[in-house]
Amino acid sequence: MPEAANSFFPQDGEEGLPLEEMAYRRLREALVTGAILPGDRLSIRAVAAAFSVSAMPVRTALRRLAAEQALDLLPSGTAVVPRLTRAGFTELSAIRAKLEPMAVSLAAPHLGEPHWKALAPLVAAHDAARAAGDAAVAQAADRDFLFGIYRSAQAPLLLGLIETLWLRRGPLFRSVRITVTAAGGLRHSHGAMLEALRRGMGDEAAELLRVEIEDATRAILATVRFEGDDTAAERLAWIGKPGRRR
Amino acid sequence: MPEAANSFFPQDGEEGLPLEEMAYRRLREALVTGAILPGDRLSIRAVAAAFSVSAMPVRTALRRLAAEQALDLLPSGTAVVPRLTRAGFTELSAIRAKLEPMAVSLAAPHLGEPHWKALAPLVAAHDAARAAGDAAVAQAADRDFLFGIYRSAQAPLLLGLIETLWLRRGPLFRSVRITVTAAGGLRHSHGAMLEALRRGMGDEAAELLRVEIEDATRAILATVRFEGDDTAAERLAWIGKPGRRR
DNA sequence: GCGTGCGAAATGTGATCACACAATGCCCGA
């Protein structure tokens, strides 16, 4: 990828970084990978202790994540991992279906030989991983494929918004991964997208992506249980349990 | 407006609020109204002194604005009011043209009599203000009209993104105001939008907005000078002035 | 006696400040 290093999923290299940046990245990673789950409360002190730093850098990092909508803030100021509801997921997907194809269209004129060389292996990696049943790796390949294109769109504002959306969707990854694996994987059109881009048909590639996002959304809505989706049986079981949490 | 108070342009009531919130709102207001201009550097200490608070709340507020893309951060960490380039403005407008009509479509089913009562005066206020040549008031009425609808879309994530975009566009307001005033005002289709919404044609209203945004963008691109748009004469005058700023 | 409520104390948590440290950039003088 000729562009700068992926700013979304930074690798290690946490040596010389300011502590705030370190805290921010670690929290973001935890969010995206599902290490912390929806509903979890992140108190400044607790996180600071976990990271062995003082409250300030953590506070800044937490607020930054909140400003990016990756965390919610209780009225008291405590940060919580947002629970994605069915409506929230629908909204998120609808926005993605508008912005990400737009990024593909914008990127198309900027793509060239070096990009094909970088993108093609990612499609192959996805297929291989899915065939092997490793949904996490397949997802990672997909993600790298898409962001490889998005970064080429030369649209920093748009890229930032898309990253925000992915971050917000992060906590859902775990369940989606399970579901998708169980379902044998969603159709993925990245190979066709790449072909369209090679032929210079940016809008066609964008349309493929839009359809893919909408299909995937439909599939997830049909199979994944969301926060607040308690079944009748669960609601009944819930009644009369005064001491429950969450 | 039946919804909660406008969170984008808060009025006064800065008594019981945390200082960080106060600093945040005042900075945002300054940004949106053009009180601080693109390129201005906002040092934590300077702002803290201006607001008569210590550095901490200001620091948090500045970082929050930066996370929302309303401010840029120099590598050193100093916050600066972003300069909107021609390309940046084009990108911003393209995103708005996708998201804001979407919000209108989503809001349509939720609108009812109370909304018409609240929105109609805003259209009238716009017309009156424009007739009187008061572009600032006309803009404010437009803004309230649109956000009144957006808030009804029941899409918090989308609303947040749109607010971010407006915030980012804020520093440009001053020049746009001048230009638009000089040009006699852009066509505005809010009356027609309101009519379409009343008839339950949400998509039609959305389309009107999309066209309006695109027209306005075109007009602004054609008339407003952007950062980096130096004319030939200016570029010539620039040569050989080693000590220049900005 | 057992269950239920209410209230106060204890705890947790965020907000803010003043201070110390280090990196950055600027300005002045050679």
Place this chain on the structure above:
DNA sequence: TCGGGCATTGTGTGATCACATTTCGCACGC
């Protein structure tokens, strides 16, 4: 024009304050 010193600015720490929540215990009622 180049170098060095100094002012500015961001980063991070620890203590302290006020507020919110939770928890525990006691008293009341069944």
